[in-house]
Amino acid sequence: MTTATRDLAGLTARLAELAPGLRVETGPGATGPYAYDASNYRVPPRAVVFPRTADDVVAVLRACREAGVPVTARGGGTSMAGNAVGPGVVLDFSRYMNRILDIDVEARTARVEAGVVLDALRSATALHGLDFGPDPSSHSRCTLGGMIGNDACGNRSVRDGRTSGHVEALEIVTADGVRAVADRSGLRAAEPGDAEAVRRVARLEADLRRLVEERLALIRTELGRIPRQVSGFQLHHLLPENGFDMARALVGTEGTCAVVTAATVRLVATAQASTLLTLGYEDVVAAAEDVPEILRWSPSAVEGMDEAIVATMRARRGADSVTGLPEGRAWLYVELEGDDQAAVDARAAELLDVLKARGRMTGGRVVETPAERRSLWRVREDGAGLAARLVDGGESWPGWEDAAVAPESLAAYLRGFRKLLASHELTGVLYGHFGAGCVHVRIDFDPATETGRTVMRRFVTEAAALVVEHGGTLSGEHGDGRSRSELLEVMYSHRMIAAFAAFKKVFDPDGLLNPGVIVDPAPLDADLALRELPLVETSFGFPHDEDGFAGAVRRCVGVGRCRSDAGGVMCPSYRATGEENASTRGRARMLQEMVRGEAIEDGWRSTEVKDALDLCLSCKACSSDCPVGVDMATYKAEFLHQHYKGRLRPRSHYSLGWLPRTSALAGYAARPVNALLRGPLGKLLARVGGVTTKRRIPAFASRRALRKTLRTAKAAEPTKAVLFVDSFTRAFRPEIAGAAGRVLADAGVPCTPQDGLCCGLTWVSTGQLNVARKIMARTVAALDNGDDRPIIVAEPSCAAALKRDVPELLGSEAARRVADRVHTFTGALTELADEGWSPPPLPEDVVLQTHCHEYATFKGRRPADLLRRLGVRGVDEAEGCCGLAGNFGFEAEHYDTSMAVADLALKPRIDHLDGRPVVADGFSCATQIDHLAGDRGVRALHLAELLDPAADHTGETP
Known part of the structure; x- marks a missing residue:
């Protein structure tokens, strides 16, 4: 047993002693996904702990202090600056400590645990006409604890500012395991009856007051200069004129001073009326020039983005996924709110006239419908992911994604910033909270190579000097993390850096809370996740990823949309279980670990990776809903193929994977086969085949029924399309082929049924790719016979396999030609039906x-x-x-x-x-x-x- 293993065993034993029943996970299968957040960094933890109560957190901090093990608090894991990864114990608050403890409607406050997702709080408060003001784009999965750690803002920060402005009190655990409350007037022990805790907290507060008193002039001159100054510690809230506001001072400390377990936050009234304007410009600088004028109209939001994000959204989700934008190559969203819709609309119209007169816009309009507004906001909210993997296949990375200046300086800063990019031959995708002067940018750094890392370090160092030259801040809402902590010396004096260190030392004398962040920072180019990897030989071609499988799994950049509970379709297993390892992100991170070959050394044979993929339903929703287009169904198929190569497979891979073949045989004796399967022998066969006995096996259709329905499906010649009769339709519900043929003929698309072919889907989903390729090749040869008629498929899963899996697995021109002809039944009626066609009367x-x-x-x-x-x-x-x-x-x-x-x-x-x-x-x-x-x-x-x-x-x- 190694020393590290022995130390970890001792720590877990101590945790079991201090907090019986506490969930502690170790080993690469559990810790792998927690080595990453949404940043460029990878720091594998020793263990992940899932606390249920503040007492559990006390136990963890006491045990870790005894063992000298660092602790990093984590919410949704969406931090882009490397704030939520650490080398010791990671505390995941999102799994269990996610309760809304109280909503006081009269006082307009809510008390929540640190792991509460922002949207969950907003849904609960909306019932009372209230809201939590700050609304980051990650609102569907970010937690209040994470927002407090980073001092997050959001799309409506012009109106609502930063999280720190909405925090009344924080319930914390100190580095030495004492529970305390930080509020607007100081610090007190959470349990007044615990004399020792009261004494220790009183001493802590006294040391903090002394620290501030000794540095009054320094704090007053260097901190709080612009609204988005998030970098460093917010010590100005402790000034006498600010009432020693300990709650606000701890917001933005990124878990480096104390661990937040719960918070009391202030709520705001929900706006009664709102209007959204979309404004087009030639570029983001022109858009920024109009921001000061727009701010005079007291908007609730002024958001900007450039054309690359819009193009990627349309390519990934269809042309109709972005509607309502005027002509331009960059856009502003301007939202106005008020109590009366007519008054708000009138203000919007007047503002639009003023901006037109200024002459910078290429176009502008009021967004009329709620659906269009939701569509447009989704583009902006998915900005970080969409910018990560663009429509042209280019990759971009964080590292300088969050600087801010005063809004009146934004245009000048952007001009200088674009020149700086050009001087380093880099390209940046720009978007952000333009109304607050905060610019998000993802840059095509090359962090995988030594040369690329050198360029990245030189660029961000010069960018830090540039933003300071414009009176700005390195971080405007994401915190400093590992990306920018090293650069704080560019922004602050040595005396202020020393003050930050002294502040942390009062709270955390042993330096165990989120080490390497803000104080004693790690180098910004240390612990980078990306590195050059060898090409991995695979069956799927992964044509959209330059580095094949390694490039495909690298698509996941950790933004965590797959952890949302609503909106879109992904990720069903995460929504059902709430486990990080059951999310698309968690699985992608495990595959990245496998490709790296460090923590997971057995590659395709890894049982940890197999377990992480086990609950993936292969629904493919992530390939559309994930902003970067992760396709976990394909990755899982490839992994299963490689994992079981030359080995005995699970029984269900044979019983269900080969279903198209067995069902074809069953059709010749459907009646006796169905009778057998409904009896005791059927249950025995199901158990033998790894199939649940809790479901009825669907009844097989007879060949006679199939022949009869195909006769009714065939239209009179000449026909305009091929009706592909897939294996499921053929085996279980042939009547659908007949109905599809009649509807299509009625719609002006008469079809010729094509029976006897298979898309290979069941072999793909069970990872039997060699067999799938043979099945697909036979199907492609039959369909690619010079016929260019559309191929219509009634079963959506088979249509999808023909459209995507077949060309990606076969990689041939013939496969691509067939894929180009494939339509679902819905698609055929949408695109091919006669213009004047209408169906029989339908239900309401x-x-x-x-x-x-x-x-x-x-x-x-x-x-x-x-x-x-x-x-x-x-x-x-x-x-x-x-x-x-x-x-x-x-x-x-x-x-x-x-x-x-x-x-x-x-x-x-x-x-x-x-x-x-x-x-x-x-x-x-x-x-x-x-x-x-x-x-x-x-x-x-x-x-x-x-x-x-x-x-x-x-x-x-x-």
Whole structure:
């Protein structure tokens, strides 16, 4: 046993003694994802601890102090400056300490634990017409503790300022394990009856008061000069004229002085009326020139971004994902708020006229609809991720992403900053809170090479001098972290740097709290995560990633949108479990660790990586919802292929992976096979095959039924399209092929059915890529026969496989030609139907389960949009995965997770149908719905069945 292993064992034993039941995780499978945040850095911790109470935190700090082990507090792990990684114990507050303890409507305050996600607080306070003012773009996953650590701001910081302005009191644990309360008048022990704690806290406060008294002039002249001055410690809040505001002084200390366990925060009233203007400009400098005039109109938000972010959003999510922007190459969002909508609209119109008269805009407009506003704000909120991996494939990185100047200096600063970029032959993607003078930028550094790191260090050093020259600050809301702490000497005098060190030493004499940050900083180019890696030989080609598989998994930069509880579809397993290792980010970080080959030494054979990927449903939602386009389903397929190469596979890989072959055979004797599977022998076979016995095995259709339905699906010659009859439709519900053929003929797209081919999906999802490639090659050879007619696929998952998996696995021109012809049923009716076509009368309201693969792969062709266009008034869409997800929900070990995912969105709607029909094109989705409510007579309709001219439209087809 090594010394490090022995020390870790001693620490975990001591923690078990001090806090029985405390969850402590060690080993690369648990700690790997916590080696990263959303920054450039990688610092592997020794252990990750998941406290449930403040007493647990006390135990951790006492044990770590005894052992001399550093402690880093972590919320959502979205810090871009390297604030939330550390070499000792990482405290993850987001897992359990995430409760809203109290909302005082009359006082307009809320008391929350450090791990509460901002959106959870905002949802709770919205019921009372209240809100928490600061709103970072990461609001769907950042925690209040993280916001307090960084002194975060947000899109509406013009109105609401920084987090520090909204904190009334902090409940903290000191480095020596004492619970205290920091409020607007000082510091006190949390437990007045504990005499020793009262004495220690009183001594701590006395030392702090003495420190400030000795440096009054220094603090008054160097701190608090501009609204966004976040860098360093905010000691000016301790000045006599500020009432020794200990709460505000600790905001922004990044966990280097104390660990925050809870906070009492001030709330603001929700605006009654608002209007959004979008303004176009030739470049960001021209946009910045108009900011001082805009600020005269008291906006709630003034946000800026350049064209690269918009282009990437449209490429990733479809042309319709960004609408409402005027002509230009850079844009400002200007939001005005008030109590009366008419008055706000009038102010907006007047402001627009004033800006037009100034002559800098290329265009401007008022955004009319809430949907358009949501779309535009999402572009801005996804800025960090979108800028990380642009449409041209270029990568960019943080490192100088957060400087701020006074708004009136912004244009001049941006001119100088762009010149500085050009002098280093670098390109930056610019966006940010222009109304507050805060500029976010991601730069195409090359941190993987020694030369690139040298350029990065030289650039950020010169950038620090530039921002100081313009009276600005190195950090405007993200904190200094590992990116900028070394540069504080450029911004502050040596006396102020010494004051910061003295402040930390009073709180943390042993230097164990988040070491290397702000005080005694680590070099800004130490512990960089990126390095040159050898190419990894894979089956998938990963054509969009220059470095193949290594480049693909490197797409994850840690912004953590996959940790959101709402909005979009990813990541269903994280939403069901709340575990970092079950998020897209957590899995990507484990794959990055595997490629590095340090903590995880056994590569493709790694059981830790296999375990991290185990709960991935392969829904593909991340390939669309993730701002950088991480495609975990493909990575998982590649990993399973490599992991099991030459080895015995899980039983379900054979029983479910080979389902297209076995189901084709079952069709010849469907009746006796179905009877057998419904009996005791069926359950035995399921157990042997690794399939759960808690689900009914879907009934196989007979070959006779298939032949009959194909005759009805075939239209009279000449036909305009090929109807690809996939394995699931062929084996379990051939009637859908007939309905699809009739609807398409009615819509002016008569089809020729194509039977007997397979997309290879089940072999892909189980990682049997050699077999998948053979199946796909046969299918491509049959379809790429000189025919250029569209290929329409009724099963969305098979359509997605043909569209994306086939060309990426085969890599041939023939595969790409076939992929270019593929349409979902929804897409065919959206793009190919006669202009004047209208279906038979439809119900006024439906419940819709959109297939995840369709959502991810066929952008801008959503069933919900088609249904509304065809006259369905109410489309109640279950946003998220159904939970079955092909083989996943049939595998015995995944049944519980499958049902937990269904509980998130689908089941609540199925339980409250109120007579509405359910539409679900995916076989998995329909099967899950049958499992949830089939015994109540609920049956999901394929869209083709709903639109079938031969149906009676009462919810059943003839």
